[in-house]
Amino acid sequence: MKERIRLQHVENFIKKHQLLSSAKTVVVGVSGGPDSLALLHFLWKRSAMYSIEVVAASFNHKLRGEESAHELAITEKFCAERNIPFDGGEADVAAYQKENNLSLQTAARTCRYDFFERVMKKHKSNVLALAHHGDDQVETMLMRMTRGSEGYSIAGIPVKRPFAEGEIIRPFLGITKAEIEHYCKVEDLYPVYDPSNESEKYVRNRFRKKVLPFLKQENPNVHERFQYLSETITEDEAYILHQAEIELEKVLIVKTEGKIELSVSAFNNMPIPLQKRGITLILNYLYKLNPSSLSSVHKENFLSLLGSEHPSGFLHFPSGLFVSRTYDRCTLSFEPVNSEEPSYEFSMDLPGIAEVPIGILTAEITDCEPASIRGKDVFVFSPNDVSLPLRVRNRRPGDRMAIAGVGTRKLKDIFIDAKVAQEERKVWPVVVNANGDIIWLPGLKHTGRKSFNHSEQWVILHFQKNRHDV
Template identity: 45%
Template structure:
């Protein structure tokens, strides 16, 4: 087994001579064997080892005894030991996470602290070949992303260091045999025998059947994992470039342009969405699967111009015509607003825009678009107000003399439903709609009449 692990470390360049390695040690067979094996190589490779143990405080006195066991083992083998007790049940109550995810978060946070404290280059964990088989099977059954189907990575960046798994080359049986030959007496976690955990059911009932077909199952799965990881890395580079061409940023939100996105090959569509979600979440949550990716694709492909999806952790995906908005916080105004518009002033609006008002002694010489409006104080009632839309709103359109519903103006301009409730409408003191900024002007816009004093209004993004 030692030769297998050595060859695996060399092939994947998992360790460098003279490195500081933090080794996660629970006291079980896998992590204890890993610590023992690295200890036997430390003089040859000039390694500095730091054993990291976390008592998750889930099993009372039993888990305390495991911590003492690890400390004693490290003292016997002259290995620096960093052990900590973390109240995982309390953390679980605060966060609402499942027990396994809560324990993992606490454990990895402790590892990150040790990396910084000891300036470590590597975190070594005892995941082995059978763990890889179980992980890939579970993800295939449950559903995952294409990167998830590759299983457990051999090596990945971790807080300025690398997280490595040298035992992915060997099976659980080989590790047990190593422990017996080396006289190691690891502790056993009784929860590993309970079928209430999904992984244990795969371990106890499914993997043994597959091993009857191929005793070297773990080697085949590891090979599959590495091929998948290599393919994914290549496709991810293509997807990154493609995503940057079809994505736009709008303040803190992200917009996907649907037509160019759907023009991409299907494999790049899926991976582009995975990358986009990874950026938005800062790490895809475990509950996000290929099913969610499929739902987003269906939303983009459907004939209807609008629709919405609710994704984990409050992310909403909103289709509106040829755009798909990804947002954690809809910029809607459920309560509406009604604000006085003083002159001169810079009035910030809830939709991230401002209306700037000022006095002008002369009528503007250049042609003004829909982002500007000229008010003649002699022909409208002051003060002006800015408000959100109301049922039945209509305005007298400039240049036509006819009236039109505000709702129809929004539809013709393809304004997303999520933005309509927050869109500003400027009215005078008599309630006449003067202007829908950026979209339409009313017949009440001032006309040039010599040396009159005017009010000039400008609508622009807050950060422009």
């Protein structure tokens, strides 16, 4: 009775998550162990009910010599006795690991999944069924939480996910290892057992042997609670990521291949959960495939940099990603930092219009009374009071400016007080007279101006800074 109820539980799980709704041919990854053998048998017996054809795919990693080959042969025989189509494959995983400088588990997984994809293409299948179960889910979620994973990762093993030209499904996530073992016994299945599953040198095996029994003692159905938590996290994360995408677009100033620039204040105004997902989205965009050395620590350092009261700072991320904050600008880029100061200088026509890297300068000549015109973006003078022609340039080392009632000040100090970003300081326009004296720092400071009440002509300079607000 218990077995029948649990089989119904699996069928309900498949129906709830629509795991076979679009399937015609299902490739089942089979190692010969109890989990995968039970899954193959379960789907094969119900192939008519689900209107599917089942294909077995078994891969020899060549890590345990004749033992591995023997297990593949046993699986092939199992399929032959039931007329289940069978595809076997093998690869020297140890050699592949060494050649590509991977961990053994990563190398094995890569080779195995490449094989599964080939089998799916061969049989025109859009579904790969794998036998991960409820105990695997508990172990995976606990392992990831312990090592500090976040987001989708702590949801553990997904019920289904895109793979190749179809998807991977996991119909057994709602039942336990013990229930699978019981199924094998009831159905007279004789699986093989991998001795490495008993070794406590593997992290997963330590969780399986030491942590899982305690949880099951507290709640025999703990796997159901973890599966519910996994699905809840997945749903919540999808919604929060969608919101983060919407808000992130509002704070980005520059978004190009290999470079992101954003407004620090706007980013900090986002809710904390959206900030955390925002940096994840940014890194995913820049890296395409995140390096293994990238961790939650890097994201925490990024959020600390943007939240700091200090107006500037730098971070070095893996694979040469450079993070730079200057006041309200933060740039993430793979481009090398250019320490050379850009340079420009030209004469300003009166009247005339000139473009500078951060905006536009306009010069007008008028005989109307301009006394009411005020503001740092405007500079009014009489040609009788200023040595012409005017020149416009960017800053030079040692630049100082005379300011009425203050004396002279370094341009560097004026930029700092005005919180001008480092990159903008390099190209900010500086207006000088024919003698080279700085008379105006557009948008920031004027030099002392003489009275122009008796002048017959006046010059009005306007500065319009480029706006990057999104």
